[in-house]
Amino acid sequence: MTAMVDIRSVHKSFGSLEVLRGIDLEVRSGEVAVVLGPSGSGKSTLLRAINHLEKVDSGWISVGGSLVGYRRRGDRLYELREREILKQRTRIGFVFQNFNLFPHLTVLENIVEAPVSALRRPRKQVVGTAEALLARVGLADKASAYPRQLSGGQQQRVAIARALALEPELLLFDEPTSALDPELVGEVLDVIKDLAHQGTTMIVVTHEIGFAREVADTVVFMDGGRIVERGTPAEVLDSPRHERTKAFLSKVL
Amino acid sequence: MSLTSDPPIGKAAEGGAEREDYSALKVVPLRHPWRWAAVVVTAVLVAQFAHGLLTNPGWEWDVFADFFTTRTILNAVWITIQLTFYGTALGFALGIVLAFMRLSRSPFLKSVAFTYIWAFRSIPLIVQLLFWFNLTYLYQRIDFGIPFGPGFVSFDTAGLVGAMSAAVLGLALHQAAYAAEIVRGGVLAVDGGQLEAAAALGIPRLRQLRRIVLPQAMRSILPNAANEVISLFKGTSIVSVMAIGELFYQVQVIYGRNGRVVPLLMVATVWYIILTTVLSIAQYYVERHFSRGATR
Numbered sequence: 001m002t003a004m005v006d007i008r009s010v011h012k013s014f015g016s017l018e019v020l021r022g023i024d025l026e027v028r029s030g031e032v033a034v035v036l037g038p039s040g041s042g043k044s045t046l047l048r049a050i051n052h053l054e055k056v057d058s059g060w061i062s063v064g065g066s067l068v069g070y071r072r073r074g075d076r077l078y079e080l081r082e083r084e085i086l087k088q089r090t091r092i093g094f095v096f097q098n099f100n101l102f103p104h105l106t107v108l109e110n111i112v113e114a115p116v117s118a119l120r121r122p123r124k125q126v127v128g129t130a131e132a133l134l135a136r137v138g139l140a141d142k143a144s145a146y147p148r149q150l151s152g153g154q155q156q157r158v159a160i161a162r163a164l165a166l167e168p169e170l171l172l173f174d175e176p177t178s179a180l181d182p183e184l185v186g187e188v189l190d191v192i193k194d195l196a197h198q199g200t201t202m203i204v205v206t207h208e209i210g211f212a213r214e215v216a217d218t219v220v221f222m223d224g225g226r227i228v229e230r231g232t233p234a235e236v237l238d239s240p241r242h243e244r245t246k247a248f249l250s251k252v253l
Numbered sequence: 254m255s256l257t258s259d260p261p262i263g264k265a266a267e268g269g270a271e272r273e274d275y276s277a278l279k280v281v282p283l284r285h286p287w288r289w290a291a292v293v294v295t296a297v298l299v300a301q302f303a304h305g306l307l308t309n310p311g312w313e314w315d316v317f318a319d320f321f322t323t324r325t326i327l328n329a330v331w332i333t334i335q336l337t338f339y340g341t342a343l344g345f346a347l348g349i350v351l352a353f354m355r356l357s358r359s360p361f362l363k364s365v366a367f368t369y370i371w372a373f374r375s376i377p378l379i380v381q382l383l384f385w386f387n388l389t390y391l392y393q394r395i396d397f398g399i400p401f402g403p404g405f406v407s408f409d410t411a412g413l414v415g416a417m418s419a420a421v422l423g424l425a426l427h428q429a430a431y432a433a434e435i436v437r438g439g440v441l442a443v444d445g446g447q448l449e450a451a452a453a454l455g456i457p458r459l460r461q462l463r464r465i466v467l468p469q470a471m472r473s474i475l476p477n478a479a480n481e482v483i484s485l486f487k488g489t490s491i492v493s494v495m496a497i498g499e500l501f502y503q504v505q506v507i508y509g510r511n512g513r514v515v516p517l518l519m520v521a522t523v524w525y526i527i528l529t530t531v532l533s534i535a536q537y538y539v540e541r542h543f544s545r546g547a548t549r
Contacts, residue, residue: 053449053452053453086452086456087455088455089452092453094453096446096450100446104543113456117456146545148547
């Protein structure tokens with residue numbers, strides 16, 4: 001299988017704080033990679049760098065064979081215009097911890113907005129797709145509701161449907177269940193599991209170890225801006241080689 | 254409220270204790286004697302005021318009625334409405350541009366907008382209006398062409414900046430400084446995650462602003478903007494210093510001629526009240542439109 005995401009020696013600092021200290025990671029097409037790590041380990045920053053919400057200081061990231069944020073001409077990399085970056089992002093779905101649904105738009109309008117304005121798809125066709133997606137996340141009857149009328153779990157499922165409406169080749173999840181009440185976590189994880197089983201390429205930053213064990217092809221453990229270890233769930237979760245991983249897992253398991 | 258809830262467990266455990274039955278008793282609501290006293294005092298004051306309005310001959314309600322809808326006054330009201338409309342429209346258009354300049358990442362654009370707002374908030378409106386009115390002293394001609402080079406089209410300022418356009422210009426430039434801050438405040442009040450989500454979805458930049466940011470910003474912009482429009486509307490009376498026939502100027506002209514100061518001031522007052530009421534009603538409906546999806 002080909003590399004869908006290719007990350008090479010990526011560094012990123014916020015002021016004097018270096019949050020990514022040389023990240024190398026490959027995610028194959030159809031692979032589900034789950035990123036674990038204590039808070040402040042740089043996992044969210046890494047995820048945000050993949051769709052260029054965060055610009056990296058050095059190194060490079062490519063998604064689906066094209067560089068994120070840059071274009072190569074000869075032996076130079078030219079920074080892309082904002083419009084081109086926005087276009088790249090339509091191929092990468094991003095699901096936020098706080099959902100970030102548009103509160104003044106109905107559930108349906110939330111999903112329809114990007115395909116119509118960014119991909120210039122005909123509205124009628126997009127509405128059909130959106131309704132199908134809502135049915136898929138179990139919210140067919142909520143199309144005309146406003147986000148604030150929904151529970152957190154329902155809002156996150158809408159956010160997932162919104163990301164899927166662009167038919168992305170890669171889905172990024174940034175702690176998708178961390179803002180949810182415990183009893184609502186399951187319904188969101190079920191939707192993500194479903195997508196994983198259908199062969200969607202995804203990178204999931206989460207603290208749900210059980211989910212990682214069940215769904216991940218690869219578990220990546222990050223600490224202090226570096227990837228400490230990566231491997232199958234069995235390797236990383238059941239017989240971690242590094243002390244840091246052992247210490248982390250002993251606290252969260 | 255139910256008065257027949259279960260007794261505390263401890264008591265029930267004792268067994269025999271008889272439960273009091275309050276259901277047959279009469280409930281006496283709390284009295285508020287001082288509230289009634291306040292109502293009486295206020296009512297007397299209100300009655301005195303109303304009585305004065307109706308019976309004091311100084312109000313000269315007949316003169317008020319004669320002038321309230323005369324052609325001159327109606328024309329003056331129309332000019333006041335026009336000044337408000339153009340002042341608001343141009344002021345907010347420029348204000349939105351200034352707000353986004355201040356929010357931009359360019360230090361130059363930021364400081365230009367900052368300086369503009371600083372300057373126009375520092376100069377009293379009346380001083381500024383007189384400046385515009387006397388623009389001819391500074392610039393005799395205005396040329397449109399290559400900056401610092403030859404001009405293609407030119408105007409005499411005397412013809413271009415008549416009293417009315419000087420007034421609109423002054424009001425709009427003054428209004429823009431305040432509008433800019435109101436719009437900026439509204440945009441800043443929108444959660445950062447909204448722009449991030451819009452960017453992550455690849456929604457084009459202009460569309461992000463128009464479709465995602467501004468409708469949400471409107472919620473906090475509107476109450477302040479309505480205040481500004483209303484104060485601009487009443488502020489148009491300042492324009493009377495430029496001898497423009499708006500409401501307040503016209504009323505002054507008339508009472509200067511016939512000496513009936515109080516009834517003519519009442520003519521202006523009632524018109525200002527009516528139009529402010531119309532604006533407030535409009536505000537209610539516009540705010541309701543922009544509160545879609547909000548819980549409060």
